Amino acid sequence: MTGSTRHTVLVVDDDPAIRKVLSLGLERLGFTVRLASNGQEALDLLTSAGLDPDCVLLDIRMPILSGKEALPKIRGLFPLTPVIMLTAYNDLATGLDAMKNGAFDYLVKPSRMEHIADVIGKAIRYREIMREKFELDRKKEEYRLSLERSIESTALELNETYRKLKTANMQTVQALAETIEAKDQYTQGHCERVKNLSLKLAQKLALPDGQMEALEIAALLHDIGKIGIPERILNKSGPLEPEENEVIKMHPIIGAQILSIVELFAKAVNGVRHHHERWDGQGYPDGIAGEDIDPLARIISLADTFDAMAQTRPYRGALPMETILEEIRAQRNKQFAPEVVDAFFDARLYEDYLR
Ligand SMILES: [Fe+2]
CATH class of the missing domain: 1.10.3210.10 (Hypothetical protein af1432)
Incomplete structure (x- = not known):
């Protein structure tokens, strides 16, 4: 992913050195990078500051709010935003566990920048597909609802017409009956x-x-x-x-x-x-x-x-x-x-x- 469309990546890590390295490397590849030093800061950026990144790189071990704790919150609030976990080489089990809990993938620190960009690229494509699917589902639901509404109003109109016809019909019958009585x-x-x-x-x-x-x-x-x-x-x-x-x-x-x-x-x-x-x-x-x-x-x-x-x-x-x-x-x-x-x-x- 070259980042020619300026995709935004939110990097969440408590280690300033890692934030620096990732920030420089990703910007060089054309990404816009935003930084947070723990899960809580990331959540604040996503909610209060209205940041809508294309992808989140989330460290697992951090003070205040760890990546493990932040993951379900981010997934709950932004289900279409892919989250890639950052894990130490001796913590692979935690990375796999995070994937079971909705992380898109995990990266072992330190990783080569090309590999990181490749995983981010896949995550962003995944997000685009999910967004399209979401939009399609939304349109389908909208169409279904409008169809339901129009069926409902047609049925109401038909009922009303039927009722009027029935009344008119019975009035005719009544008038006919009265002609016999008149005779x-x-x-x-x-x-x-x-x-x-x-x-x-x-x-x-x-x-x-x-x-x-x-x-x-x-x-x-x-x-x-x-x-x-x-x-x-x-x-x-x-x-x-x-x-x-x-x-x-x-x-x-x-x-x-x-x-x-x-x-x-x-x-x-x-x-x-x-x-x-x-x-x-x-x-x-x-x-x-x-x-x-x-x-x-x-x-x-x-x-x-x-x-x-x-x-x-x-x-x-x-x-x-x-x-x-x-x-x-x-x-x-x-x-x-x-x-x-x-x-x-x-x-x-x-x-x-x-x-
Ligand atoms: Fe009779």
Whole structure:
């Protein structure tokens, strides 16, 4: 190493003669040399005086603070600065020991100046490589952090967009549900109550989270198919003729067809189509039974029937609660899925209607 870039070497030795020899020799080779006579002085130069040498030559045996004691302190404060230990010819074990503790190398005193310069040159190259690696690691870490931050903010934005979309979607569903109620004068608030009761039943039944939104949509829109039924039939106050009944029975099919057009409603389609099916297979429009009936439909079926019985209808007034509960219990395994009836009674969901 010629020292053409003026590398700085800190020489730490308590022997003035050695400091002198090393100082002259290294300066002649082009190094800038700084001197300290013990470990403490060296540390003061490195910390208070802000010296940033390319390499430290550190004598092992010195008063006040020995090289052995100073080494871990220097390594701790300046991990990228290579430290070369200076050791007496009869103290090789200490030199090797120092290398185990983080010294870059050791030199036996007296050494030829060329050899000293060679070891210092290697140490400085090592320092440069370590600095580059350190800088690379720092940049990598910086990049990783910025990536993490941008992923985090993108995720937040996506969540917010999803939330807004979901709200807008539910508002559309709500508006659709209200159009049915506007058509059928006896069903004011029915869709909303069926939705609320269905969600409570679903919670009691521990329906998977992913199905809750579909249930909410299907419950609100279970009668959307009534849009296709003439109002004179829907609002007829007397008993329906058999053919009028057949027309009414079309509403789950019409509703399912309407929902199937909108991709967002895909999971709610069967909940609407099957909300008049019965556990015993005697329902409509498909006459399917038991587990073949969509789980959402099983829930909506009970919520719908319960709310209808609890409200005034064209052909009758609201039924007393005892009669309603008796009927629901009687329809376990007949009209209704047993687990839904059980959830209804276990969670005492009829109590909300008593208030
Ligand atoms: Fe219906």
